[in-house]
Amino acid sequence: MKIHPKKYATLLLFLLPLQAFAETALIAVATNFTPTMKAIVTAFEEDTPHRLQVSFASSGKLYAQIKNGAPFDLLLSADQAIPQRLIKEGNAMLNSQSTYAEGKLALWSNDNTLIDNQGAVLYSRHFHRIALANPKLAPYGLAATQVLAKLKLTKSTYPLWVQGENIGQTYQFVRSGNAEIGFVALSQIQIDHEIKEGSFWIVPHHLYDPIKQDLVVLKKGEGNPAISDFLDFLSSPKIQKLIESYGYTASLHSSS
Structure with missing residues (x-):
C-alpha cells in the first residue's frame, strides 16, 4: 500500500x-x-x-x-x-x-516457624549463622549492627555473622539456607503489603537510626x-x- x-x-x-x-x-x-x-x-x-x-x-x-x-x-x-x-x-x-x-529493617528466615513477632530467636541457640550486609558499605548492615548493640547481642552473635557485600547478597544467604536467619530490607520480602514467604520480625524503629x-x-x-x-x-x-x-x-x- x-x-x-x-x-x-x-x-x-x-x-x-x-x-x-x-x-x-x-x-x-x-x-x-x-x-x-x-x-x-x-x-x-x-x-x-x-x-x-x-x-x-x-x-x-x-x-x-x-x-x-x-x-x-x-x-x-x-x-x-x-x-x-x-x-x-x-x-x-x-x-x-x-x-x-x-527503609525498614526485618529479621527474616526461610523457615516458616523459626522467627516470631518479637525476634526471640536472637536470644536462642536455634541458629548457627546470622546474615547481615557489610555495615561499612550498606546502610541496612549498619542498622543491623545497631539493633544487635541495643539488644546487647553483639558479642554473643558476632562469631555467627555472615556478611554480604550488599543487602541483595545477604538476602541470598538466607534464601539459600547458608544462614538460618538474617537482617534484610523489608522490601525484599514484601510485595503488595504481603510477606512472600518464611517467618519474620519487623524490627521496631527505635532500635536503629532511620x-x-x-x-x-x-x-x-x-x-x-x-x-x-x-x-x-x-x-x-x-x-x-x-x-x-x-x-x-x-x-x-x-x-x-
Whole structure:
C-alpha cells in the first residue's frame, strides 16, 4: 500500500516531537530498592517514550564507581551521606538531593516457624549463622549492627555473622539456607503489603537510626529530559503507593 506524500509528511511531523524528547538515562540504584525499582521502570517506560538503564549495587560500591567515572545520570542511594558527599565533591548537582523513601529493617528466615513477632530467636541457640550486609558499605548492615548493640547481642552473635557485600547478597544467604536467619530490607520480602514467604520480625524503629534513602542528580544527568520526567513520575501518587506497597515509607510529593 502506498502512502500519499502529504500524509507521509504529516505522519513524520507527528512522530518527530516524540522521538526528539525520547532519551535514555543511566541510573545507579542501591540493592535494597531492586524489586521496587524494576516495577517503577516498567511503569515509567509504559507511560513515557524514555528508556532507563539501571545498575544495582551497594551504595558504597556505586559511590566508588561514580568516583571512577561511571557515566550515571542519577543515584538512588540507601543513605543520605553518599549523595551529600557527591555534591560536596562536585560530582552531583547542587539542590538536587531529596529523600525518596525510608527503609525498614526485618529479621527474616526461610523457615516458616523459626522467627516470631518479637525476634526471640536472637536470644536462642536455634541458629548457627546470622546474615547481615557489610555495615561499612550498606546502610541496612549498619542498622543491623545497631539493633544487635541495643539488644546487647553483639558479642554473643558476632562469631555467627555472615556478611554480604550488599543487602541483595545477604538476602541470598538466607534464601539459600547458608544462614538460618538474617537482617534484610523489608522490601525484599514484601510485595503488595504481603510477606512472600518464611517467618519474620519487623524490627521496631527505635532500635536503629532511620534509614532515609536519598537520590541525587549527577553532573552527567543535568538537562536530561528522561531524568526530570522520571523524578516527576517518582513523586506521583501512583508510584508513591507502589513504593509503600514494597515496605517503605514514601517521602516524595508531587509538585503538581
